Amino acid sequence: MEALAQRLSQLDSHVEGAIRVVAFYDTLMRRRVDLPALARASAGLAECVAGVRLHGTGRVIRMAPDGKEATTPPSPPSSTAPITLDDEEIGTVWLERPGRPSPLDEVLLDRLAIAAAGVVERYGPARTTMADPALVELAISANIDEAARARALRLLGFAADLPIRVVAVHSRLPLDQVGALVCPARPVKAAPLADAGVILATTLDPAGIPAGVRAGVGGAESPDRSWQQARTALRFTTARRPIVHHGDLGALALLAEIPADAARGNADVIAIARLAGTPEDLETLDAYCATGSLRQAADLLHLHHSSIARRLEQIGRSLGIDLTEPTGLTRARIALTAWRLLDD
The missing domain is CATH 3.30.450 (Beta-Lactamase)
Known part of the structure; x- marks a missing residue:
């Protein structure tokens, strides 16, 4: 040479x-x-x-x-x-x-x-988990043509004939560690965007998501649609429910489409916002809404069920909702969820 x-x-x-x-x-x-x-x-x-x-x-x-x-x-x-x-x-x-x-x-x-x-x-690219954020954003964007998306995915190392699932995460752990845990087999790519970390993978094991990480999981559709679903699911995560699959939300996903001003003006949401000033009451209501059972809520909070019953009676009076009735429990669940979505 x-x-x-x-x-x-x-x-x-x-x-x-x-x-x-x-x-x-x-x-x-x-x-x-x-x-x-x-x-x-x-x-x-x-x-x-x-x-x-x-x-x-x-x-x-x-x-x-x-x-x-x-x-x-x-x-x-x-x-x-x-x-x-x-x-x-x-x-x-x-x-x-x-x-x-x-x-x-x-x-x-x-x-x-x-x-x-x-x-x-x-x-193709190096077999690393972290990827160029601009390239990842291009792959999940809803405003590009499919040819450009296909090129971006190829440059990221994804085959054209494999479905891509997107996970939106809030994590203090490095994204490459989270990506390696949820998708031990390559390929998997991750990048931080403005409002959330993004993980793209062809196969996914949500059970591998470590404690302390909140994750919204999109469906195996087009990457842009999966990203929208993942971001919506991430908004529904809580400390008690850190991993949410968009497909499990069903009609609850519609709550994410309610204008913030409309939610803030709702009487039940206003009542929940007042209740949030007493963390103990909010935690009790959350446990009861999550389980629908006095005894199960008591187990979660490590309290006697009679104590939970007394608290819920007081909370119900404060909210103006009969929490012992199925309709009242549904109202409380919806209002609590809508109030949480206002913070996202």
């Missing part, structure tokens, strides 16, 4: 040199080299620093002519070329040649860009 580079540097014919450059990269592609090897060979051939950058992952590779990673501060590129895959620009290649570009630099970069696109298509 070095001998070929030396011979190319001695060529006087631009056409013959261009043919040699094409043959040089054809050889590299037949050897199925990776991106660092491509950049290393290109730097040796060009006798200056060569660089490769992938937009999706933010990965940057700079190699010096001696075959080692370039340690000098980046210089303004003397020549650049886009890396394109399926008509989408996925990255850039460049040379940092001091002085004027060489007559063969354009051909060299063109072939380097083609070879880099082939490497990305062949090997």
